[in-house]
Amino acid sequence: MHNAQPWHFRYFRGSRVFHVRADFDRVMPHADPDTRALHLGCGAALFNLRVAVVHEGWYPATQVLPDQTDPALLATVQLIGLGSDESGLAALYPAIHQRHTSRFPFEETEIPQSVRTALSGAAHIEGASLTFPTAWHLQELLDLVREAEARNLTDRASDQDLARWTHIDDSSERPAPDGVPDYAFGPRKLGGKAPMRDFAGTRPVAGRDAAEFEHSPHLALLSTAHDRPEDWVRAGQAMQRVLLLATLKGLSSSLATQPLEWTDLRWPLRDPISGEGHVQMLLRLGYGPKGTSTPRRPVSEVLDIEP
Structure with missing residues (x-):
């Protein structure tokens, strides 16, 4: 994160x-x-x-x-x-x-079912499940992300976390080896439904562009049966396996953690049919720019x- x-x-x-x-x-x-x-x-x-x-x-x-x-x-x-x-x-x-995480607009192109099946299989190997919500469930997820993003923009504690781990105009001889630099923020979202975090918050970023994002984003929910530390480590491995396979399949990706940061918003993310599982990550997948490398x-x- x-x-x-x-x-x-x-x-x-x-x-x-x-x-x-x-x-x-x-x-x-x-x-x-x-x-x-x-x-x-x-x-x-x-x-x-x-x-x-x-x-x-x-x-x-x-x-x-x-x-x-x-x-x-x-x-x-x-x-x-x-x-x-x-x-x-x-x-x-x-x-x-x-x-690399891509915070740029993706194409509206559909992800083939064969690719979705392969990604779900990758998560399953690591003991997690990956599902692709559609219709009203997808809209519910987008609403939860939007609510969480609105809260984060006005919450002082959230702003403190963001300020520590983002870097604007870091032109020093030894730039920070961690966090998200402004060149990786991606453009400001003018419109669209893609669940994007604005890493700039209320701070201006010189020369930053704005863009229209996808109106039909492809989201995937990564879940585990339980919610213990071992499940979190298992979910991290599953997440990375999915992301690496998605990369080889020509997909770009970003993560939407905003609703996971609020206890009351995380629970409604789960599968509405079974009511089971604990959502560990919300992935955005699609065809588009590969994203920018960040410091290590x-x-x-x-x-x-x-x-």
Whole structure:
């Protein structure tokens, strides 16, 4: 969320084990008080690690939340043997470097059912479900996003979270290695129904364009059966698997977290037919610009290597 990069890796050479740890100093106190979004982000980073391990010819034996006395230790990944590509993970490796959040308008082009089915299958492999709402349910989701965005624009605590993790006119010699810089905000939305967050808030951004966004956006709900920390990590892995596969399928993507930041708005997002499941992320998918890369923290800050 907001490119906070709330993860830390520690690699133990002797045992060939990675520890994936949460950096709770990077939590957003208002938007993510229970650290659910932090766990999702770390789950996505964990999935990228699994893909990279397989790409290098190893098998990633993964345990989520292996030590109940250490809540910051979100997962361990041991590199063992050559062999299984763990359900085709290696094929996703190129997409890690290609996928960037796109905050630009997408085409109104329909996403083929075969692609939707493949994306839902990708989420299922990781223990989550991905559904594509339509008709009145889709309109309800868009209304909830609009309500959440309106609240965020007038909520002081939300503005504080946004101010910390966005950077306008950062022309210093050493620009921030995290957060969302103004060149990645995308244009202001003149019209359309796409669920876009305005990262500028009420602040002016010199030279920023405005654009019409899609009127029939393609949204997908990522959900889990339960809502515990292990489910959040699982959802993060599922989210990343879906996003990487979508990239390989030629789709661009962005995330709509606004209604997930408000307890009373998150619950109505769920499947209205079954009334079950806990929505963990709202994805916007479509054909359009691939988005702009955002900064990453130096490797020395996020990786320790032990004997």
